[in-house]
Amino acid sequence: MLARILALDFGKVRTGIAVTDELQLIASGLTTVETKDLLNFLKNYLEKESVERFVVGLPKQMNNTPSESEELIQPFLQKLGKAFPTVPIDRQDERFTSKMAMQSMVAGGMKKKKRQNKALIDEISATLILQAYLNRV
Numbered sequence: 001m002l003a004r005i006l007a008l009d010f011g012k013v014r015t016g017i018a019v020t021d022e023l024q025l026i027a028s029g030l031t032t033v034e035t036k037d038l039l040n041f042l043k044n045y046l047e048k049e050s051v052e053r054f055v056v057g058l059p060k061q062m063n064n065t066p067s068e069s070e071e072l073i074q075p076f077l078q079k080l081g082k083a084f085p086t087v088p089i090d091r092q093d094e095r096f097t098s099k100m101a102m103q104s105m106v107a108g109g110m111k112k113k114k115r116q117n118k119a120l121i122d123e124i125s126a127t128l129i130l131q132a133y134l135n136r137v
Contacts, residue, residue, distance in 0.1 A: 003052035007130035009122050010073050016122030018130040027130035032119035055133045057094030092133040100128050
């Protein structure tokens with residue numbers, strides 16, 4: 001049975017989510033959920049879909065040290081591991097994803113009003129994290 005890889009662009013308020021197809025070739029944005037609802041969302045999703053692993057963005061400063069958001073991500077990673085003990089968690093450097101998400105929306109001709117939709121930026125960022133992960137493995 002083929003399974004998807006699910007990526008998270010974890011944020012204090014919202015988390016962008018992206019998944020691969022079952023062949024793990026293509027990364028697509030899935031949605032953005034409020035972070036407080038994230039574990040419930042993932043439980044429901046994993047009841048319907050087979051997920052082989054989680055990829056969580058790894059925020060770093062330009063000098064390669066962890067950014068302050070990492071302090072928020074660490075407790076979440078522990079909860080994620082407890083909630084889904086059989087699903088491995090990988091990390092992927094996410095340094096340029098928000099900037100790239102914005103650039104891809106501009107390049108795609110998206111109207112300014114839609115580009116200001118932070119939830120959409122989070123979802124595209126999750127997709128970029130997942131695509132970078134796929135390119136790396």
